[in-house]
Amino acid sequence: MSVWRSPLFLSGFLIIVSLFLGSIIYSHFVPNEKQPVMQIRFDEQKQPIDSAPLAPFKEMPFGTDRFGVSILHKVIDGAKYTLGFAFLIAFARLFFGTLLGLILSQLPKPVLRISSKLFESFYYAPATIVAYLLIYPVLQIFTWSVPKEQQTIFSMMILILIAVPTVMVTVANETSKFLENEFISSVKVLGGGRIHKLRKHVLPYLKPRLSILYSQQLIATLLLAAHLGILQVFIGGTDFVTLDPLENNTVPVAMINEWSSMIGANYYQIRGDRWIVFAPLAGFAVTILALNFMVEAMKRQYLAKGAYTKRSRKVRKVKAPLQVKKLSQEQFDRIMKTGTDN
Amino acid sequence: MYLLVLRRIVYFLMPIVGVFFIGALPYLFFSNVQGIEAVARLLESGALTNALFLNQDLGLFFEPYLDKIWDLLINLVTFSNVTFYEYQQEKLLFPTILKPYFYSIKLVLGAFFLAIASSIILALIIKILPDRIQKGIRFLFFSLESLPDIFIVVIIQYSMILYVRNTGNLLFPIVHSDQNPSYFLPIFCLSILPTLFLIRTLLFLLDDEDSKMYVEFARAKGIRYALVLYIHMLRNSLLSLFYYSKNVYWLLISTLFMVETIMAIPGITDFMLDNGPTTPDVITVSVLLMFVPFYLLFTLSSYILEYKLGRNDEEVA
Incomplete structure (x- = not known):
């Protein structure tokens, strides 16, 4: 059974695709210039009764932020x-990680073991803090000595590089374990070279595992982005808006409506106007849940071990009913007479 | 034999060396780290409002990177104290870092034990429920595990606020203050994701145990399933649970950061974020402080398990 027929996978996949494509189509019809804005709410007598940020379920379905834009x-x-950002980062992580991992798996065993132990520390060090330490100076301290595009490219590179070692080691270990199989030595005997082995044997074996790893890296990227948002490092770029010139009340504002920067830029409002933060958080929760559904379905399919379901020991046999032969009266008579039908 | 011991030692030390590679990363990417540090210090003290003049190249600088790693290694091996900069004065790292460190370690250890205890109890309860309910609960827990850690912390904090608004008494302090240090709520928040992970793993191991001969034999003798579960299956799968303690540590550390930021706890990650930009060495030392005790624990337990069960780490993972 293909993974596409599993309802768990399909539901996760549909959620992700509809979010992504729906967003693109939506912003085609409602660009940012035409965004719904309501700064002041009036009652029937045209009396102003409320001002932005408006609470949800009154006029705007999820309320508005403090500039009156619908959440x-x-x-x-x-x-x-x-x-889109997460797709890109996770793909780059996986691409470089797989490439380096395949190279690493071809090196002698001690090198593989030592490097896998060395890079184990990348797994334990809090990724958010390391990423923050590297991205923060570029985006906030020497902002002027580096052009804007280079800043974005650099922060994306950091987000990619931070996970490459772990992916690399995972792929390398998986590959070298697979290469210990007995049929690999027959491949060698029959004259298969290294490249042949990697292309014809390792890659087909790795493919399902890589798709699981891709979804896991997507989840990790989303979480990392959300954490960085809380630390006021916005991936889409930061603007500063002065709310009240007299009180030196300047707040960072994200340049695009990206979820993690929405959380980070409005985090100080969580006690009062919580819906501004909860809506993007809920977006993250739904996306990660959908991705986890996909991971779970793929794990059950490819690795034959699921995370939450009980593995049943019984193999259900499908009993197909025997096909009934349609006989003509002539054939029937012949069978009744001779015992065979020809 | 000597070679074997030497190899073990090298493998053992490698992850610790790796931490130095992480801590010195700014030196790999920035040409002028001293400049950043100095400017960050001036920005912090308020003497500067921008850094227009700072010239900085981005790129890969391997030589200063390796130099820095070597310097730090020498520094820490000889136990010289690292200085860092806070509130416009140079401070010694070592007595200062201990206070946030002990706070964090209390939270992490508390969450670790809470997670283990609650996951064992919950897993055993789930395991004896009827099949249908069990399936539903497993799915529910699996879905809960997918929630991002920020979401969980924010929701718990907010539900506490709602409770206060409706009843008027505060169950637990939701934000840290020096007069009123908050322990229970951070530990609770920290332990949720590890608990869910451990429940899933333990159920997985128990399911594995289900198909073994001794369970069927015991059932055939007429012993109740619950009894076999509590005494034999639990004992057999608890040992294997230790192999997953690394993942638990990882979950704890990544959530710790979120909990400390949202609940305003002056813990180790908070310390790292405050002083990391001005002194990158702080990161190395703090990660080492958090990592090494747990790493020793994992390594020790994995050796004991290897001795007891005759399997090793690589085979399971």
Whole structure:
């Protein structure tokens, strides 16, 4: 059974795809210039009764932020940035990690073991803090000595590089374990070279594992982005808006409606106007849940071990009913007479 | 034999050396780290409002990187104290870092033990439930595990606020203050994700145990399933649970950061974030402080398990 027929995988996949494509289509029809804005709410007598940020379920479905922009609009519009960004980063992580991992698996055994132990520390060090330490100076301290594009490229590179060692070691270990199989030595005997072994034997074996790893890296990227958002490091770029010139009240504002920066930029409002933070957080939760559904379905399919389901020991046999032969009267008579039908 | 011991020692030390590679990363990417440090210090003290003048190249600088790693290694092996900069004065790292460190370690250890205890109890309860309910609960827990850690912490904090608003009494302090240090809520928040992970793993191991001969034999003798579960299956799968303690540590550390940021706890990650930009060495020392005790624990337990069960780490993972 293909993984595409599992309802768990399909539901996760549909959620992700509809979020991503829905966001692109939505922002095609409702660009940011036409975004729903309501700064002041009036009652029937045209009396102002409320001002932004408006609470949810009154006029705007999820309320508005403090500039009066609908949160629902921001969340739908931001999905394509957050998801697209995560797709890109996770793909780059996997690409470089796999490449380096395959190379690493061809090196002598002690090198593989020592490097896998060395890079184990990347797994234990808090990734958020390391990423923050490297991205923060570029985005906030020497902002002027590096052009804007280079800043973005650099922060993306950091987000990629931070996970490459772990992916690399995982792939290398997986590959070298696979190469210990007995049929690999027959491949060698029959004249298969290194490249042949990698292309014809290792890659087909790795493919399902890589798709699991891809979804896991997507989850890790999303979490990392959310954490960095809380630390006021916005991936889409930061603007500063002065709310009250007299009180030196300047707040960082994200340049695009990306979810993690929405959380970070409005985090100080969580005690009062919590819906501004909860809506993008819920977006993250739904996305990660959908991705986990996909991971779970793929794990059950490819690795034959699921995370939450009980593995049943009984193999259900499907009893197909015997096909009934249609006989003509002539054939029937012949069978009754001779015992065979020809 | 000597070679074997030497190899073990090298493998043992490698992850610790790796931490130095992480801590010195700014030196790999920035040409002028001293400049960043100095400017960060001035920005912190308020003497500067921008850093227009700072010239900085981005790239890969292997030589200063390796130099820095070597310097730090020598520094720590000879137990010389690292200085860092806070509130416009140079301070020694070592007595200062201990206070946030002990706070964090209390939280992490508390969450670790809470997670182990609650996951064992919950897993055993789930395991004896009827099949249908069990399936539903497993799915529920699996879904809960997918929630991002920020979401969990924020929701718990907010539900505490709602409770206070409706009833008027505060169950637990939701934010840290020096007069009123908060322990229970951070530990609770920290332990949720590890608990869910451990429940899943333990159920997985127990399911594995289900198909073994001794369970069927005991059932055939007429012993109740619950009894076999509590006494034999639990004992057999608890040992294997230790192989997953590394993942638990990872979950704890990544959530610790979120809990400390949201609940304003002056713990080790908070210390790292405050002083990391001005002194990168702080990161190395703090990661080492958090990592090494747990690493020793894991290594020790994995050797004991290897001795007892005759399997080793690589085979299981």
